[in-house]
Amino acid sequence: MRLDPQTVLRSVFGYDSFRGMQGEVIEHVVDGGDALVIMPTGGGKSLCYQIPGLVRPGVAIVVSPLIALMQDQVEALRQLGVKAAALNSTLPWPEQQEVERQMRAGELDLVYVAPERLMGEGCLNNLAHTDLALFAIDEAHCVSQWGHDFRPEYLQLRTLHERFPHVPRVALTATADGPTRREIVERLALENGREFVAGFDRPNIRYHVRAKTNAKTQLLSFIKREHSGESGIVYCMSRAKVDDIAAWLNDEGVPALPYHAGLPKEVRFANQDRFLKEEGLTVVATIAFGMGIDKPDVRFVAHLDLPKSLEAYYQETGRAGRDGLPSNAWMVFGMQDAARLFQMIDQSDAADAQKMIERRKVESLLGFAETARCRRQVLLEYFGDTCEPCGNCDTCLDPPETYDATVPVQKALSACYRTGQRFGAGHVIDVLLGNMTDRMRQLGHDALSVFGIGKEFSKEQWRTVFRQMIAYGYIRADAEAHGALVLIPDTARPILKGEQTVILRKERKEAGRRRSEKRERVQLTDPADDALFQALRGKRMELARAQGVPPYVIFHDATLIAIARAKPTDLDELADIEGVGRGKLSRYGEDFVQVVVDSL
Incomplete structure (x- = not known):
């Protein structure tokens, strides 16, 4: 008898109902249909393939572009009691062979694979002897040759349709305008699939854009005023600037780590690992950092230089507030930023027609930065979406003259x-x-x-x-x-x-900020609730360190806030909290209930 998606949602993931289009997408994929899913970061894209992967017979293969992040995604699933594994070149050969054996034997639910590994003839032959539930192609915008995150190996993924025509495929991304969506469909042979486009809005993110006067002091003031002791990402265009800003923030009392492609691989990995597993750290990075980051409690994303397009900006700012709690997208820019972007385009080897497209993308980004309208409206209209004036961006909260x-x-x-x-x-x-x-x-x-x-x-x-x-x-x-x-x-x-x-x-002048523009910090108004929340966070960190995993794979902040408010004193009451599934209840229930009982 086939499992019911709603039952899996409650028992495994701890949620009572699907959000937005999730239920419709899941039903379509469970029934064997192909799909392209455009859903904002934090909107629950992963459930759109994880639940079908658990419901359909066989192993779900998830294509993920970054090997370094696969293990965190796998660990998060294992915490839920899901049989998951990663298959990539960093695994010792005997472990790779064991994962492949488990796949053929049907002992795994989901397997994460890098695209270059998946397209190897050995892996494809192994899949031919494996009962496959589906293929999920995450970060599908990487297939777009003119996109901001192009990965050439993604172009080979069309082979999956040719070699395994009866296995459903679901391609997912948070960032794709109309032309990019058409390119994904064409290059992945999804013409016969359904397109699910959810709204692009992230209402919990507050957008701020300022003229660049003194970027360092502006950044420091923003972090200390709004996000002291919280996790964030700062994006810079050059490696040298990343190193400089990270060192300077540390000198100013803000714990910060650099991340860019020029650092030794082991340093990049160590810095990323610290960011995922510790709280209150800021990563200063080039765009090499961020894709696939599942850390839900990134409270701010700051840009000290203009990104290359509104698609890139949307993708990068979307790494803030994945847990749905209030977060900030903050940017400073100047004329020199625009000149540098246009120079990069003009000096590239792209055809003139493509250069024109890239210039228009920069012009759209500049229009967003300089608008006197609601920023959210301008951003969403770029992706063919709409909203009323949001009341949660700088131009709404403090309308420019x-x-x-x-x-x-x-x-x-x-x-x-x-x-x-x-x-x-x-x-x-x-x-x-x-x-x-x-x-x-x-x-x-x-x-x-x-x-x-x-x-x-x-x-x-x-x-x-x-x-x-x-x-x-x-x-x-x-x-x-x-x-x-x-x-x-x-x-x-x-x-x-x-x-x-x-x-x-x-x-507008920085000193003229209205108090109403200050972000509501993630907090509980009742001092007793807030004290319990901090105690729950302490227990979570203790458990995470003991296992060497990021704290958020145990419980998100949003779940801890719900526990602090509800104060469950037994496992049955804890089971009613959103985000507490069967696996986590069994593994951690008694620890967290004890924290609640001790606080009463």
Whole structure:
């Protein structure tokens, strides 16, 4: 008799009901259908293949791109009582042979495999002698050759459909706009499958974007004000900057670890392992860090440089608050960030058509950064989704002041043009302000009609104007001319002719933050409940250290908060708490009930 998905959800995972599209996806895959599932990080994608893998006969094969994280995913399942294993090149050969034997014997429920290992002829032959429940292709956006996380080995996964046509396949990702979804379907031969696109919104994440003034002090102020003692990720564009920021944060009393591809493999692994197993650590990283991270209590993701696109931004910020508790996505940026991204695109070997696509992606990101609208609306609209003004981003909580900037923009465009479109923002702003520098005299720009016509603004105010002009596509930074500002005729001409009004936003000052913008920290208002929560966290850490596993694989913070509020005094009462399944109740129930009883 086949297990019921609802029963598995309650008995194994400890939840009473499916969220959103989970139930519909699971029913479709259990019935043998192929599927593409687009669901936000923290939305429960893993259940969409884990439960069918437990319900359907045979072994579920999960394709995962990062070997280093497989063992954590496997350990989390084993904590639930699920028979899971990883099959990758880091395992000693005898252990690999034992996993393959267990697969053929039907002794495992789920096996995580790296794509390059899976596509080896030896592994494919072993699968031919294994009863297979399904193939789950996680992080399926890696198949997109022009995406932000392309993995060439993902292109070979179409072979699964050819070699095992009757085994259902489910491809899953949190990040895929329309073109990327079409590419996934085509490259994985999912044309006959169903597409499930859940909403992209992550309402527990609060979005903040600020102009970059002094990135280090801005970051430190943000962490100490909002996230002291909590876990977070800070993204930087370069390896050198990662090392510098990590060392500086440590000097300032914020425990931080660097992570980038230039570090020795053992250092990367050790730093990632510490981040997963300890609480209150910050990782400073390039984009090499983060895919597949299951740590649910990352309370903030900060960007000190612009990511490459809104897809990348959404993917990276989605690593915050996977447990559904309040979290922050915080970013600072400046004109130099945009110029650097455009330079990388222009100097790449991509075809001109692809360069145009990449430039438009950066322009969309800049539009998000400079918007005066609800940030969540702008972000979701990019992915074809919608929402009402969210009330949980900086532009909603502290609406920016806007003004008619037609005349200032005309002055700025004229200054760019009169100086020959050969200079960056710094020099053009000096022209507008009438700053008599040696360079100004040498170039003769003090004799131009635009010299000194912009004294109504400060240098910083002009920088804000130029950033928004780039974001809205009136000018661009020419990478081949060292960031020279060049007019874009189709959009600049109507403004110069007075045919178009330009509305820009005023830059808000950090000191002017409204108290309402401060994030509600994860806490319990009743002091007794909060004290019990801390005691439960202490027990969780003790148990985790004894096993050498991350604390969250025992219980998430959200489960501990529920226990602190409900105060169960026996196993039956504890079993009613969300996130307490049969396996964890048996393994940890008495320990946590005792903590509750001792607190009463």
